[in-house]
Amino acid sequence: MSGWSSWFEGILNWLRSLFFHKEMELSLIGLQNAGKTSLVNVLTTGQFHEDMIPTVGFNMRKVSKGGVTIKLWDLGGQARFRSMWERYCRGVQAIVFVVDSADLDSLAIVVDSADLDSLVGACFAMSCVACFFCIPAEQPGVVDSADLDSLDAAKEELQGLLGKPSLASIPLLVLGNKNDLPEALSANELIARLGLKEVGGREVCVYSISCKSSSNIDVTLKWLQAHAK
Numbered sequence: 001m002s003g004w005s006s007w008f009e010g011i012l013n014w015l016r017s018l019f020f021h022k023e024m025e026l027s028l029i030g031l032q033n034a035g036k037t038s039l040v041n042v043l044t045t046g047q048f049h050e051d052m053i054p055t056v057g058f059n060m061r062k063v064s065k066g067g068v069t070i071k072l073w074d075l076g077g078q079a080r081f082r083s084m085w086e087r088y089c090r091g092v093q094a095i096v097f098v099v100d101s102a103d104l105d106s107l108a109i110v111v112d113s114a115d116l117d118s119l120v121g122a123c124f125a126m127s128c129v130a131c132f133f134c135i136p137a138e139q140p141g142v143v144d145s146a147d148l149d150s151l152d153a154a155k156e157e158l159q160g161l162l163g164k165p166s167l168a169s170i171p172l173l174v175l176g177n178k179n180d181l182p183e184a185l186s187a188n189e190l191i192a193r194l195g196l197k198e199v200g201g202r203e204v205c206v207y208s209i210s211c212k213s214s215s216n217i218d219v220t221l222k223w224l225q226a227h228a229k
């Protein structure tokens with residue numbers, strides 16, 4: 001690229017950032033060890049680390065991508081920090097709920113495949129741009145195993161939070177993290193296990209991701225950017 005054209009492109013980018021720059025604020029919640037801070041790291045620096053320190057309280061990080069500045073509230077997932085989730089979710093453009101989808105035990109459950117269609121429809125009807133990616137084409141069926149303790153605790157915390165009037169209608173993105181591990185539940189399985197079919201009055205989207213292998217991080221980012229003001 002010649003000096004002139006790179007200078008011209010620099011000016012164009014600057015003008016674009018002045019007139020088309022968007023912002024958004026979101027909160028990352030989920031039980032401890034789900035991978036919230038890992039997701040923040042992957043989004044901000046592209047780095048993944050095996051050794052992570054549990055988040056004490058919360059951290060705030062900002063990332064600018066594709067003309068959108070995203071302010072990320074990364075909240076601690078341990079039980080003692082969960083009471084503050086609601087406060088940090090008020091007024092955000094999206095709530096991102098991260099689940100360790102590979103934290104399994106040995107309890108078989110059956111997914112009702114008929115009901116999954118209604119969730120896809122609901123999500124699409126509410127203009128979720130990433131809808132076609134949300135629900136993979138795989139057929140739901142019998143789930144091999146699911147840790148009742150961990151997933152039920154995640155479900156309880158999520159449903160409790162979504163029941164707060166202050167958080168009504170805020171879009172929800174559920175991320176089933178650690179899909180690099182063979183035992184990880186699929187997006188459809190998570191929908192069933194977390195009772196997401198019953199969530200009404202807000203847009204709900206689900207992805208199966210991996211911070212470690214960067215699986216579906218691009219579609220996650222697209223979803224977030226599409227929800228900026």
Ligand SMILES: Nc1nc2c(ncn2[C@@H]2O[C@H](COP(=O)(O)OP(=O)(O)OP(=O)(O)O)[C@@H](O)[C@H]2O)c(=O)[nH]1
Pocket residue numbers: 030031032033034035036037038039049050051052053054055056075076077078098177178179180181209210211212213
């Ligand atoms: N295999 C695998 N491990 C992951 C992935 N994402 C995170 N981890 C690991 O999971 C552990 C917990 O990650 P964190 O990002 O600290 O989890 P957190 O949700 O922030 O936990 P709290 O801060 O305690 O709420 C770390 O050992 C990470 O390396 C992933 O996609 N795959």
Ligand SMILES: [Mg+2]
Pocket residue numbers: 036037038053054055074075076077
């Ligand atoms: Mg953390």
